[in-house]
Every structure is written in C-alpha cells, then in structure tokens.
Amino acid sequence: MNMGKKKEEKELQEIFDSFGADPEVLREWDLAVEKIKAVRGVLRIKTPAGYRALKKVSVTESRVRFVQQAVDHLAGKGFPGVPRFIRTKYGDPYVVHATGIYYLTDWMPGKEADLKKAKNVFLAAETLAKLHNAGAGFEGGGFGQETREDFSAQWGRYQAKLSSYDASLEDRREQNVMDESYRTHRSELNKMIHHAAEQLGNSPYGQILEWARENKTICHGSFSRQNLIVDKERLAVVDFDHCHYGHPVHDLGALLTRYMPRYDWDASIGFSILDVYRAVREITAEEMTVLAAYLSFPQRTLEVVEAYFERTRDWDTGRFANRFRKQLALDEGREMFVQDLIARYGLNLSAPSFAPHLEGLEEYDDLESMESSSVETRDDGWETREGSAVEVSENVSVQVEEETPDVSLVSHGDEYGEELEDEAGQSEPNVRFALPRVKQRKPQKPGPWRPRP
Template sequence: MEDKVEKSLANYDLTVKRRYRHRGGWLLETTQGPKLLREYEQIRGHFAFENKIKEILVLRGFDRVDQVLKNGADQYVTELESGEKYVVYQWFTGEECDLRAKPDLALAGENLARLHHALRDVCVLEEEEPVPAGVPLLERVQKHTRELKRIHTYMKKKKQRTEFEIQAIGCFERFYEKAVEACGRLENCNYYCKIMEEGGRYCHGDYNYHNLIRESSRLATVGFEKAGKGIPLLDLTYLMRKTLEKNGWDRKKGMILLENYAKKVSLTKEEQEFVYIMLLFPEKYWKLLNGYFNHKKSWFSEQSLQKLRSLGEMEQCREQFLKNYENGGSFL
C-alpha cells in the first residue's frame, strides 16, 4: 500500500514532509499546505457531481472547500499501472467545530447560510446529477412512527422485560404523540410541499461538526459526498438537533446557530415551521428503539439504557425549547 501511495503522489507537484492515516485516506503535510489523499473507489459514484458543485461554490466566493487537485497530466484522478485510482484534495489545518462553544456555533450558522446562498439557482447537467438516495422525508418520518408503534407492541407482549424495555414502555406515549404530530404537520407543511414539487434544491447533505474545520475565526467545509438535491433546511435542523442534544437543549446555544443563519438567509414562518417539525420528531428515541429491535432483543447495553434514561430526563428541556415556537408560531 505504501508503495502505491508513493507512486500516486509522484504524479503531483507536491513536496510531502509527513503523512498519516486520516478520514479513510492519508493526510499529507506538504510545503504547499495540507492535502488529503483518498482512493477513488471509495468516492467514484458521486465524484463528478461533487467536483462540479465545488467548482461552482468557489466561483461564487465560497472557496474554503475540499477542492480536488489536478495531477501533472491535468486530470483529477490518478490511475496507476496496477489499476488503482487516487485523488488528492485540498485540506485544512485546525480543529473540528465545537458545538459547545458559542463562537463556533455562530460561525457554523453563518457559514451554512453562505453555503445555501451560493447554491441557489445552481444549474448542473442532468447526466452529472447523482442518483437520488433514500425515500422522501415524509415517507421516512411516517415509517419511523409506525416502527415506534410496532416495537412498543412487541415489548408490551413480553412477559419478562429487561430494564431497557421497562424504561422504553414507560416513556412511549410521551414520545409517540410527538411523532404522530410531526407526521401530520409535515404532510401539510407549505415549505416541505413546495420543495418536493420543485424536485428539491441543492444542499450539503451532511452538514455536521466533523465536516466543519475551524481555522482561527474561519470555517472550512468538507465532506460533500452526500451533496445533491434535497431539503436545504435539513442541513440546519440536523446540526441544530446535534447542538441541542450536546448542550442539554440549552435555548441560548440553539438560538445562536439559528439566529446567525437567519442573519444571512431570512427564514419565513413556513420555513421556521419546518425547523420546528423536524425538532419535534423524537429522532433519538426512535434510534434507540430501532437499534434495540434490529439487534438481539434479549440483550441490551448499559450504554443504551443510560442514553434512554438521559433522554427521559432531558425531555422537559426539549419541550421547553419547542415552546419558543409554539407560543408565537416563530423562533425568531
């Protein structure tokens, strides 16, 4: 493997001082700055589209992204005589975005707004579009809600229950009611319906703290493997949920992210309703029950039980955060 790495790097005008494994590839410390070498086989299905999107972003001023470097033959992909293919990305020094730090949250919100603004009205050739993955959001939320009911029924029928099952049954109604409400609201959400009628809009698809690298007071955005047409506000709600979970549903932390996004891209009441719906659905409760149901059901880990207990203890804080919207039909 080391020999193949050396052969692939020989095709680039790079002076490598040190390299080590990182994010499924090799992080390269070079005299021209940090780079990331990856095997093409890991990314080929999405590579051309991802490149196109990043080229457009750079042209529109959103240039702190993991662009692909061309080799000496002016090609993005380097193929060895043995058939293996490699790609080199521009990379960044720094730490992952810290969702507990207010300055990082402000940067993350503003950065996402700039990204979404840069992706507006993007035109990509049909043959360059990636094949859409997964099922529509509404169908997925409805499916998850049915699964909650099915798992609850299964646990209720058991004569001997584990502590995890007892805890899960005890808080079921509280979470299930919110799942049902989220389904009903999403089905009638104007923002969601409009996006689906349009066929989706371009977004990052995996906007999380692992893909945000902080260098001083700036963020670099990487990990565009899931970029494509979808629902832009899912980028925001995904990061908001992670932020709120890590901070005990602290209102101030959640609002820093939301407010800094809204400074750059104004949020209508319909869009804020979508944010509310996605935060209303008990995603973490579903994940815990789904993990339990898809594994050996007579066994549970102490870690899963602790997560479930913490979820129950934190639910009042989550409900309090959601009341910020419920009391006036707006977060802002």
C-alpha cells in the same frame, strides 16, 4: 535494497493496506511524500508543496463527479475555504482504480470546531447560511435530486422499524433494563412520531421542496463538528461526500437537532442560532413552519433505540437505558423549544407536548458519542506513537514506469486520528517507490419577515 529503504516501503504499504488503498495512485499526482497518516477517513500527506488529503470512496463515478462539481460551484460563488479537487498530472479530477475512486484536496489547517462553545455554534450557523446562499443554482449531474429531499420518508422507516422492534421483544423470554425502559415509554414515542408527521403534513413542506427544486439548492448533508474546521477565527467546511440537492431547512434542522441538546434546548441559544443564520440568509414563514415540524420529531431518541436493537453500538444494556432516558428528558426540552418557536413566530402549527418528565437520571457527558464512529478527533500535530505512520527523512518520491496495468483513469471531471511514526526514527534519504502507470432558473431570494410580537 538496504534495510532502511525496505522498512519505509513496507510501512507505507501497511498504512495504505489498513486504509484499503493502493499507494500506486500517488503517482497520478507525482506526489513526493514526506509524511503520511490515516486521519478520519482520509490520508493526510505531507509534501514539499504542503499538506494534502487523499480520500478513497466506494461510490459510483457519477456520485464523485456530482461532489466535485458541487464543490467547484461553491468555490466559484465565493464560498470560502472549500477543499477543491486537485487535478492529476493528466488533468483529471479523480482516479478510478480497482480498489476504489480516489481524489486529492488541500489539507484544511485547523482543528475540529468545539461546538460546546456557543460562539462556535453561531459561527457554524453563519457559515451554513453562506453555504446555502452560494449553493443555489447548481446545475450539476443527475445524482441526489430526489434521494435525500423528503425526510418524511425517513420518519416512515423509523415507524416500520419500531414495529419490528416491538415484535422482537415479544419473542424474548427475559427483559433487561433497556427493554423495560423502551416498553414503558413506547406509547410516548409513538405520540411524538405521529404528531410530528401530522404537523409536517399540515405544513407547506411541498411548497418549499418545489422552491428548492426550481432553485437547485445544495445541502451539505453532514454539517457536523467533524467536518467544521476552525483556524483562528475562520471556519472551513470539509467532506462534501454527502452533499445533495435539497432544501436548506434540512441542514439547519439537523444542526439544531444535533447540537441544541448540549444546551438543554435553551431557547435563548436556539433563537440566537436562527438570528445569526437569518442575518445572512432570511428564513421565510413557510420555511420556519417546516423547521418547527422537523424539530417536533424525536430523532436523537430514536437513534438510541435503533442502535440498541440493531447492535450498532457496543454498549451494555445499562448504558443504553440511561442514554435512552436522558434523550427522553431532552425531548421535553426540545418540545418546549418548539412551543416557543411556534409562539414567537406565530406559526400555524399545533405545539407538541408528549415527552415524559423524567427526574433523577444518572449524569453522563457522552452526548457526542452518537455523532461519529471515529475514535479520535482531528489533530494537526504529528504525535509519536508506535506502529502506524511513516516519516521519511527527506522524501518518498513516486517514479513512473512504462508498464501499464489494467486500471483506468477517468478523463473528466468522518475522522482524524493520531499519527504513529517509525519507531527507530531513522531512514535512508530519497526512498523511491517504482509504481506502475495507471490508465487512465436564477435563485429566488426568500422575502424577509419578522416574528410577531
């Protein structure tokens, strides 16, 4: 074997190794690889037939089957631009391998949605409503029916964590600026949490969960900018790995909680988001009441506290303190928006008013930094940087050998980085990797309602 061929094989193997994957799975689809790079949790592969996305997941087989069936259901109901699983040459939707479970989809062209632009937020709201409409009536597998429905359980876990954080502070001899900020505002956090829990308990939350169970509705579970791909005026939704049975309020509430802080919880933006959503899928009075209770919870502020005490972010204490205080200031705007929501729609809830009024905060623009652990954004370009991608002058084809290893293939049916190309820019044509064979009730439409004057 000549040196160029060896180098390309080595580089391809290195990319798969860095991804924790095994290139032998490529032959299950007979993929002829021209380019490949790791991009936000998937391998983006250029083939003669177009771009593909190969993903490896470390979950149960039943979970992958649930996702695959949910995606097929959405596509069958007319939801556009959903990346369906591409079946292997044996007709299977995914591959079970010793290193994990792999599935292949088309690569959705475009860029991550810039949700700092209000028009993209409105487009996201419209798309989410269409997803919820299409997701009704899904008769999928047995995963996810109860596991993610009740967000009040998550609130309870936060309360337990805060108690443990309080105890850890008592054991510290010295208090830093973040410790002091947390201590100063701990009582206000507690009031916000208890008020939200009380309002949720007084809301028709049980009723809307029962409706969701009867109508078998799908939530995306991770409806964030990384998974919203804009191509011209079209918006595609990718990464359904977190989809589950649940009520649409969960997705809608998460969208507002995640992106309204960028607009300082401006009521005109928030009501426009809701109006765009309602134009596609009406929101009942009961659902709006639950949504208002959901938005009463200081989710983003607690995420900062959790990241600090559990050291999931590599920030210094000053940045944590600044971020914490900024989120508390945004909580004041969030509570004002909930007050407006309750007044506009005449909801039977008590308006929250517990967040502190903070002034003179240091400015920063990293509101997106809690959203993803990814270090890069999606880019469909193939920028050249030394050391992390392989490009073959013609194609890397995967050939089948008769040898059969101890790997089985099922019989049924977060994260986009920059590419690094071969530093020499030269390669031998038709490099071939000889890989071993791998074994193998009708949805109820909520009634319309109008806000009270």
